[in-house]
Amino acid sequence: MKDVDRRLLDAARAGDAVAVRAAVEGGANVEVRDEELRTPLLLASLANHVQVARVLVAAGADVDAQDARRDSAWLVTGVTGSVAMLRVLLPAGPDLRRTNRFGGVSHIPASERGHVAYVREVLAVTDIDVDHVNRLGWTALLEAVILGDGGPAHQEIVRLLLAAGDRELADGDGVTALAHAERRGYAEIAELLR
Structure with a gap:
């Protein structure tokens, strides 16, 4: 070099x-x-x-x-x-279709990690596929619910994703984001998903 x-x-x-x-x-x-x-x-x-x-x-x-x-x-x-x-x-x-080692696009890890401002911005200024499914069989919405903590940041991300995407996409096992939220006791997120 x-x-x-x-x-x-x-x-x-x-x-x-x-x-x-x-x-x-x-x-x-x-x-x-x-x-x-x-x-x-x-x-x-x-x-x-x-x-x-x-x-x-x-x-x-x-x-x-x-x-x-x-x-x-x-x-x-x-x-x-x-x-x-x-x-x-x-x-x-x-x-925007290029994927990471998990088969995800940029807003998926942001949703998991609770980066509200990032998710808001990328959804507002790009045409990223909000419902992209990674190799785990998860969308950003599923990651926000499954890997998030159910708190205010993840609640806001769920709101943003719902406004831009499809709440009915299930994971690879057919389990919806609503079912995951209910299993985890995330009442506020479950209410958003109903």
């Missing part, structure tokens, strides 16, 4: 936008990969280094480049819940 490429990876990981710009202007490959196949843009997205991401997107970095774990800069916005990073990456045209 060239020194300038190594400097770019290190600067992206550290969140140093000035050093990232210098490396790019010095001829660094914006698609260089580290030992886990992460690009500088993916490193920036993982750490929510928004200014670094701006520099890399302006330099043409690929928002869909996936690492060894099938994460991409775009997909991890759903994990981190960063609306600021979503707004930086969206103009670069991410593939």
Whole structure:
């Protein structure tokens, strides 16, 4: 690996936008990969280094480049819940159908983790498939119910997903989100689903 490429990876990981710009202007490959196949843009997205991401997107970095774990800069916005990073990456045209290692799109982990602002934003400004089913047989709604805590954040996510999607989609075993909510004692979510 060239020194300038190594400097770019290190600067992206550290969140140093000035050093990232210098490396790019010095001829660094914006698609260089580290030992886990992460690009500088993916490193920036993982750490929510928004200014670094701006520099890399302006330099043409690929928002869909996936690492060894099938994460991409775009997909991890759903994990981190960063609306600021979503707004930086969206103009670069991410593939909203690209999936992570679980077969999910970005709003599924956001729904599971209770990232209300992210779910609201991605549903409002993209045409993401709200009812995408991952390899577990779960939609974002099912993940919010099955893996969420039933609290206010997950209740709001359920409201948002219901407004945009299909409440009748069941998991791979035919169990609906309502049945999961009732089993877990999530009365408020169950009421929303009725």
